[in-house]
Amino acid sequence: MLICTVCGKENDERNLPWRCGCGGPLSPVFEGAEPMNRHRVNPSEQGMWRYATSLPPGPAFKRITMGEGWTPLVRQDWGETEIFLKLDYTCPTGSYKDRGMAYLVSIIHSLGVREVIEDSSGNAGASMAAYSARAGIKCRVFVPEYTSAGKCVQITSSGAELVRIPGTREDTTRAAEKAAESTYYASHNWSPWFAHGVKTFAFEIWEQLGFEAPDALLLPAGQGSLVIGCYLAFSELLESGEIQQLPKLYALQPENCAPLVKAFEKDSPCPEKILKKETIAEGISSAEPVRGREVLKAVRESGGAVLSFSEQEIWDGFLKLCRLGYYVEPTSAIAAAAADRLFRTGTLRSGTKTAAILTGSGLKAGDKILSLLSDPPRGK
Ligand SMILES: [Zn+2]
Structure with missing residues (x-):
């Protein structure tokens, strides 16, 4: 059963609706599903399917898989402190x-x-x-x-x-x-199921930290599926008693396209209309996030924030990651920009257990990176 996140109407998935008649996005209701806990993890399964109990199959379900997930979580020195980097750009097609x-x-x-x-x-x-x-x-x-x-x-x-x-x-x-x-x-932004697959990256961070949630998560946000996925995962862990509180979720947007930042600052429940400009973070250049209400609610409930970053900050973050060996696409580098700012300003303190996800491989963006190296976005 699919339920509308705006009007609450029930929709039958067998009719293949991609949204509710009212125009709202749909979410699945997994009847009888129990929330994730450490005893429900099955380490003999490959990749993200170790959390298969949290990904209910439909009738005639056959897994279409390439062993995606179970990506490295790397402890990385970061100035005076350290952060944990989740290398999801190592997934089969090069992104989370x-x-x-x-x-x-x-x-x-x-x-x-x-x-x-x-x-x-x-x-x-x-x-x-x-x-x-x-x-x-x-x-x-x-x-x-x-x-x-x-x-x-x-x-x-x-x-x-x-x-x-x-x-x-x-x-x-x-x-x-x-x-x-x-x-x-089959839009991944409208799909009721996409964010449930995505939530497995948050389960992995929890398991890889020894069944502990981080204090804060740095999440690039265009449509916001990482934020929604994180919220779904940590809400399950909260419900099952594995964790005591939600980690603070930081949703990160480029200044040139920041509809969620505007809404967060005005305390509005919906994304704001914006005039967007070009950004090197092409993967999160979404002016009209269809699940913006869900993203804003998740961030607020977690005690986190929605933040925006200049083109130069994102580019500096990209170069910093590259110099540490992480060849990611510029979109992912907004997480590095956020780590720098949040530790510098004291929003995050040294010792705050902070995880960031590196979402996409630089190998796909060679043409863009090449032109940015010769014409970096300084002062733009
Ligand atoms: Zn509806």
């Missing part, structure tokens, strides 16, 4: 999206879907293309024209049809929604 996509594609495949449309700034499209190929699902991916060449090549190599749309990320979404009038719209 594989967690959500493995679960999403497994479910829709079990519901009989054999043709999908997805829209993406690149990473989710590459992931959807790969998992659809494994599932025998025909896939068409809409991307903004500015998407990195590496991601476009990855999408077409899997056999998916690539449709490049001029204009903004939102123009791409509108084109996909139009095409979805005749084909199932």
